[in-house]
Amino acid sequence: MIEFRGVSKTYPGSARPVVKDLSFEVLDGEICVLVGPSGCGKTTSMRMINRLIEPSSGEILIDGEPNTAMSGTKLRRKIGYAIQQIGLFPHRSIADNIATVPQLLDWDKARIKGRVDELLELVGLDPGVYRDRYPAELSGGQQQRVGVARALAADPPIMLMDEPFGAVDPINRSRLQDEFLRIQEEIRKTIVFVTHDIDEAIKMGDRIAILKEGGVLAQYDTPEEILTNPTSDFVTSFVGADRILKRLSLTRVSEMELEPANGSGEGLPTLSDRLTVRDALSALMGAGVGRGVVEGEGGRRLLTMEAIEGLTRGARA
């Protein structure tokens, strides 16, 4: 668990803080997304966790211990670090790049080699093909994958990721996000993930910390709560006018409580229960009817506009 306790940061020569009295907790095994407009201090907040930046006041606890209990370099070797610009070492092979932290920790060669191959497989790169290449020989998306593999190398319980998929085109980004969520299912790291993109935050986050300018925490909640019940005008406008639709995209039709169709579905469009509610809604509206039949493991069930509205009930307009 990572715990921010009244953390502030003011840079020397600047009157205004970039992070102001930040307090929140990141639970084990969760992805906590720090999101906000530029200048909201999200990257600064992240970099204070592994002490690339030292706070002006307050403290950060990791598993109950202040992160100042050990030297900065020792601390950083226990925390995975992946950034948007990736920062692969151009003069080292892919294998050597991934092996950076294990080498610092003096793992033996066989263990390092095994780990490198395992990680390349994990991020979907054939070790036989890519192990001995240099970063410049890889595409942007492949380099991002190597960056994530490198951050995971020593199996750190905590990962810091600063827009790790920011430097690739939207299609590749979406694929990398999906892959990473799949990997996270297996590895269950405690992750602090920085982005400026609210859609990425909603997709990746178990919990989202929305920061506003001056480094003030505007809201810290699950994506569902933030979309359904934004606590301030700032959050409402930051998540966007389509927040109800975004909320619907977080739920799959299979997760909804629906009545069995019982023969009343004659002539209605048929939908897969793997769709998100948002896509199902779009399909219903496209068909020009307010109802449809969902097919899936739960049998044939009836999806109505009322059921969809029920999901977002309680949301302020």
Add this chain to the structure above:
Amino acid sequence: MPSPGEPAKAGDTLGLLQDLQPKLLDWGWIGENFGDEILPALIGHVYLSFVSVGIALVISLPTGVLVSRYRKAYPPVTFFTGILFSIPSLALFAFLVTVPGIGIGPTAVIIALVAYSLLVLIRNVVAGMDSVPEETKDAARGMGLTARQILFGVELPLALPVIVAGVRIATVTIIGIATIGAYIRGGGLGELIFLGISRNFPTRVIVGAVLATLLAVIADLLLLALERYLRPWARTRRA
């Protein structure tokens, strides 16, 4: 007037004329004097150049690294080394021989050659350090490399090709200027050239000049090869 030590057939009018207008290239003389005059001059030249570049590198590497960190020191350092670089070589040699404890000889030449190399070398060390991508250093720090590990494991290896490019320029420049060092008895190929001129014996001049040129070209090519060798990651195939 036949010069002492040069082939001359006294009393022979034709021979006298030939001495006054000597052959451009006397291969016989080259063969006879290769071992005891030409080769030592060549070795002396290589010695002067390499020792000078070596000393200059030992000074420039730490200076360049420090200056790339403490940026305020960069303008004064380039100003000072720039002044050194702009002093005419003969004037610098002349000045150095008057300094007590230096005097005439190779030491003065080496000091001058080192002084000439500093500007180029320090500039290239700084340029090399600057060429290291910020994100690479950030990633290195974020993964827990110490400042020392970042300098020797990341920054210097990445800066090395640019530094070697500076060594190339410095070496070629120095091989040229070193010939003038013979004027203050520094040794090297300049001795052949000056002696050849004063004795009106073109073969010496040509041998000295051609060898100095060849030396510069070969050094340049070798260092270019080194520069390429140090950048294996740039020889890429796209995946």
